[in-house]
Amino acid sequence: GQQLNQSPQSMFIQEGEDVSMNCTSSSIFNTWLWYKQDPGEGPVLLIALYKAGELTSNGRLTAQFGITRKDSFLNISASIPSDVGIYFCAGLISGSARQLTFGSGTQLTVLP
Amino acid sequence: GAGVSQSPRYKVAKRGQDVALRCDPISGHVSLFWYQQALGQGPEFLTYFQNEAQLDKSGLPSDRFFAERPEGSVSTLKIQRTQQEDSAVYLCASSPDAYEQYFGPGTRLTVT
Numbered sequence: 001g002q003q004l005n006q007s008p009q010s011m012f013i014q015e016g017e018d019v020s021m022n023c024t025s026s027s028i029f030n031t032w033l034w035y036k037q038d039p040g041e042g043p044v045l046l047i048a049l050y051k052a053g054e055l056t057s058n059g060r061l062t063a064q065f066g067i068t069r070k071d072s073f074l075n076i077s078a079s080i081p082s083d084v085g086i087y088f089c090a091g092l093i094s095g096s097a098r099q100l101t102f103g104s105g106t107q108l109t110v111l112p
Numbered sequence: 113g114a115g116v117s118q119s120p121r122y123k124v125a126k127r128g129q130d131v132a133l134r135c136d137p138i139s140g141h142v143s144l145f146w147y148q149q150a151l152g153q154g155p156e157f158l159t160y161f162q163n164e165a166q167l168d169k170s171g172l173p174s175d176r177f178f179a180e181r182p183e184g185s186v187s188t189l190k191i192q193r194t195q196q197e198d199s200a201v202y203l204c205a206s207s208p209d210a211y212e213q214y215f216g217p218g219t220r221l222t223v224t
Contacts (some may be wrong), residue, residue: 031211033212033213035215040217040220041202041217041218042116042205042216042217042218043203043215043216044215045212045213045215046213048212072176073145078160086152088155091155092211098143098145098160098167098168098210099145099157099160099168100147100155100157101157101211102156103154104153104154105153
């Protein structure tokens with residue numbers, strides 16, 4: 001089945017720094033979603049992207065849908081302690097399929 | 113408004129027991145999904161409903177797994193004769209359009 005390669009697997013950054021993570025795939029996706037998951041909770045939707053080349057912001061978060069439709073990245077600016085968690089990318093292929101394919105996650109730790 | 117709710121939040125079952133996991137989607141959401149999340153991994157698709165119709169069950173790992181949504185609202189995921197490999201977090205998501213999926217907190221199943 002489809003696989004999403006998400007990197008980096010983990011990141012340790014200082015509070016106030018910017019963060020970048022990305023997902024790549026060998027398959028074309030028509031929708032990219034970015035989620036954040038805290039321990040013991042379900043994933044929370046951060047940003048949804050629907051068009052190749054689209055750049056979307058949500059507060060300090062910015063995500064882009066790659067031109068080739070095979071990749072996406074998420075940037076977090078001026079990180080704060082509550083940004084700690086696991087970030088997942090997820091892709092959706094058009095047509096009859098509705099299931100999301102998830103990356104393996106990026107564990108973000110913000111040091112004070 | 114209320115988000116997706118799941119119950120129980122934690123379930124311990126002896127190997128061979130049957131379990132039933134409940135999902136209450138966001139009111140009015142047509143689409144409902146079940147995912148399985150192993151420790152340290154991203155969620156993996158199990159099955160998808162549009163209203164009461166189960167349109168895709170390709171992710172169910174065996175015939176011991178069964179899901180239903182008889183009135184197009186609440187859904188139940190049933191696992192018969194549980195095995196240790198069934199231990200995971202089971203996530204339910206609902207969507208108004210099958211694109212942006214909103215997750216519940218999950219049920220952590222431990223099979224001993």
